[in-house]
Amino acid sequence: xxxxxxxxxxxxxxxxxxxxxxxxxxxxxxxxxxxxxxxxxxxxxxxxxxxxxxxxxxxxxxxxxxxxxxxxxxxxxxxxxxxxxxxxxxxxxxxxxxxxxxxxxxxxxxxxxxxxxxxxxxxxxxxxxxxxxxxxxxxxxxxxxxxxxxxxxxxxxxxxxxxxxxxxxxxxxxxxxxxxxxxxxxxxxxxxxxxxxxxxxxxxxxxxxxxxxxxxxxxxxxxxxxxxxxxxxxxxxxxxxxxxxxxxxxxxxxxxxxxxxxx
Numbered sequence: 524x525x526x527x528x529x530x531x532x533x534x535x536x537x538x539x540x541x542x543x544x545x546x547x548x549x550x551x552x553x554x555x556x557x558x559x560x561x562x563x564x565x566x567x568x569x570x571x572x573x574x575x576x577x578x579x580x581x582x583x584x585x586x587x588x589x590x591x592x593x594x595x596x597x598x599x600x601x602x603x604x605x606x607x608x609x610x611x612x613x614x615x616x617x618x619x620x621x622x623x624x625x626x627x628x629x630x631x632x633x634x635x636x637x638x639x640x641x642x643x644x645x646x647x648x649x650x651x652x653x654x655x656x657x658x659x660x661x662x663x664x665x666x667x668x669x670x671x672x673x674x675x676x677x678x679x680x681x682x683x684x685x686x687x688x689x690x691x692x693x694x695x696x697x698x699x700x701x702x703x704x705x706x707x708x709x710x711x712x713x714x715x716x717x718x719x720x721x722x723x724x725x726x727x728x729x730x731x732x733x734x735x736x737x738x739x740x741x742x743x744x745x746x747x748x749x750x751x752x753x754x755x756x757x758x759x760x761x762x763x764x765x766x767x768x769x770x771x772x773x774x775x776x777x778x779x780x781x782x783x784x785x786x
Contacts, residue, residue: 541573546580551616553579563616581616585677588631595642597650604685605642607658609634609665615673623672630669634679637664647686654681 545568546552552564555577571578590607597603611630613619623629641660642650650657662679669676 538573542570544569544571544578549582549584551581551583551613553581553616553620555579560617560620579620581613581619583613583616585610585612586627588627588634590631590634590638593635593638595639597642597645597647599646601647602687603642603647603650604683605638605681606683606685607634607638607661607679607681609661609676610678611669612675612677613673614675618671618673626669626672626674629672630665630674633668634661634665637661640664651684654684657681 544552546564546566548566552569554561554564554569554571556572556575561576588609588611590605590609593605593607595603595605609630619626638661641657641664645653645657658680661681662676665679666676
């Protein structure tokens with residue numbers, strides 16, 4: 524009697540336990556009966572008919588598709604290597620099950636094609652400047668296709684754009700030339716400003732007195748170093764402006780210091 528009672532309990536447990544199933548918050552479960560989706564169950568404890576009903580779980584969390592090392596050619600025929608990433612989320616589990624078999628591989632392959640198509644519409648210089656614009660176009664183009672599969676592309680981004688070695692050298696030379704050009708331009712502007720100031724100073728120096736003061740100031744500056752011998756070529760105007768009284772005073776001083784000998 525106990526044997527049959529235990530056997531009945533085992534049979535009941537075998538058929539009763541699979542009747543219940545749990546759906547976590549990050550999943551949706553399709554209840555399939557005789558090959559047809561009866562319902563999409565959400566979070567909680569649910570029941571099914573054992574053997575008859577089959578469950579297919581779908582993760583509704585955001586998923587990442589890495590597109591690493593994708594080769595493409597720009598509009599100006601330059602080969603580049605693109606590293607991109609696509610973020611997607613399942614919005615309609617029923618569509619996903621009915622419309623596509625391997626959705627991750629399908630999104631990956633279509634994204635590769637979309638990258639090549641978009642990159643081919645840009646010149647290299649524009650591509651490097653407008654990476655965000657390219658990423659937005661990539662998201663929109665993928666989204667047009669996968670929305671029929673119940674998938675939403677939340678974001679796409681370009682992680683890196685790699686150039687061939689010869690192009691890297693060419694860009695380095697170009698960058699150096701641009702830096703040198705900016706340096707020459709800055710120096711030329713500085714010289715232009717200095718020439719304007721010198722022109723204004725020269726206009727002020729037309730006054731003989733101002734010119735003499737400038738010459739005396741220059742002599743004072745260069746005479747601070749006593750180890751040097753300085754030879755000055757003064758203009759005639761400066762010499763003519765010397766006072767006769769000053770020369771007479773100098774002669775008087777010298778006669779006092781060196782008296783004439785008698786006889």
